[in-house]
Amino acid sequence: MGRRSTILLGAILTGISCFPLFLAINSGDPPLIILAFTFVVGSLQLGYGPMSASFAERYNTRTRYSGSGLSYQFFSLIQGLIILLVVSPLVSEFGTLSVWPYVALTGVAISLISVVFSLLVPETKNANLMKN
Amino acid sequence: MGGEFGGASTWVTEFASKYRYRSLAASAVTTSGAIGITGASSTFLLLTMLPRNEFLDYGWRIAFYIGAAVAVVGVLIRYSLSESLIFLEMKRMGTLREPALEVLRREWKKILMSALSIQFAGVVSVVVSPYALSFLNTENLTRHLGLPSYFPSLALAIASVFQYSPPFWEAYWVT
Numbered sequence: 001m002g003r004r005s006t007i008l009l010g011a012i013l014t015g016i017s018c019f020p021l022f023l024a025i026n027s028g029d030p031p032l033i034i035l036a037f038t039f040v041v042g043s044l045q046l047g048y049g050p051m052s053a054s055f056a057e058r059y060n061t062r063t064r065y066s067g068s069g070l071s072y073q074f075f076s077l078i079q080g081l082i083i084l085l086v087v088s089p090l091v092s093e094f095g096t097l098s099v100w101p102y103v104a105l106t107g108v109a110i111s112l113i114s115v116v117f118s119l120l121v122p123e124t125k126n127a128n129l130m131k132n
Numbered sequence: 133m134g135g136e137f138g139g140a141s142t143w144v145t146e147f148a149s150k151y152r153y154r155s156l157a158a159s160a161v162t163t164s165g166a167i168g169i170t171g172a173s174s175t176f177l178l179l180t181m182l183p184r185n186e187f188l189d190y191g192w193r194i195a196f197y198i199g200a201a202v203a204v205v206g207v208l209i210r211y212s213l214s215e216s217l218i219f220l221e222m223k224r225m226g227t228l229r230e231p232a233l234e235v236l237r238r239e240w241k242k243i244l245m246s247a248l249s250i251q252f253a254g255v256v257s258v259v260v261s262p263y264a265l266s267f268l269n270t271e272n273l274t275r276h277l278g279l280p281s282y283f284p285s286l287a288l289a290i291a292s293v294f295q296y297s298p299p300f301w302e303a304y305w306v307t
Contacts, residue, residue: 015252018259021264022267025267033268033283034286037264038293038294040260041291041292042291044252044253045294046297046301047250048298049155049299049301050159051162052137052140053141053145053155053158053159056144056145056146057145058242058246061146061219063239065139066138066232067235067242068137069139069232070235070239072141072247073135074243074246074247075246075253076254078247078248078254079251079254079257082258087259097270104259106259107255107258110251110254110255113252114249114251116248120245120249125155129146
């Protein structure tokens with residue numbers, strides 16, 4: 001499969017899983033809710049697995065340590081900014097009970113961004129790490 | 133993981149660079165976070181089984197002592213690790229690593245693209261944990277649905293079993 005296609009698949013499945021999560025919660029059916037949570041976490045972890053190898057493989061040896069570390073830190077930073085600038089204002093605007101479609105939509109949007117950018121990064125499965 | 137990610141992913145990937153399953157080896161870096169969380173929550177669960185005043189008196193300290201012991205083990209392991217062959221080879225040839233700011237200036241495009249390509253992995257912290265859980269926790273909603281108050285945590289705990297899935301995906305799909 002390779003790194004890129006797995007990350008891409010993880011992003012697509014995560015995007016698909018956002019609305020069913022809230023629909024399941026609204027249905028009130030316990031097994032369905034558990035299934036929906038499992039679907040989100042499972043799809044996400046599928047794409048998350050290749051991250052450490054593929055981040056490290058993208059950089060040459062001179063820049064690998066900082067490059068991989070900074071990629072991860074920027075991932076967390078952007079995630080924090082989305083919570084701070086998008087999700088929190090949405091929740092205070094619409095209230096906990098009626099904001100769910102917007103939060104689900106944010107999840108879909110984030111996943112779409114990942115779909116686009118995972119198509120733009122190179123596949124590094126067979127990369128030679130001895131490069132300078 | 134946090135600040136350790138760069139070093140850990142680099143070390144494991146370089147160390148396993150000739151190995152067909154190097155991505156399987158590297159996925160241990162992300163899964164280690166899940167192992168840590170499970171360890172911490174189980175320790176806390178066991179400690180809260182103590183009588184309440186004993187927990188408040190000395191029980192919670194035990195978790196910190198265990199944490200300190202784990203940190204010492206981590207340091208010892210670290211001192212006994214050798215540098216990856218790739219790094220030793222580079223060092224022999226006189227190539228040194230570059231400071232992070234220099235790397236950021238030169239590779240910012242690659243760094244930003246990498247960060248954005250994995251952004252969906254934040255859906256758990258952007259959508260699920262803070263929001264879906266509080267949505268489900270909203271008292272009238274849980275009562276309206278007739279679910280027990282521990283249900284949200286139970287659902288997330290069951291789903292969290294999948295936090296251990298990356299090595300399995302790696303072994304069967306990615307390599």
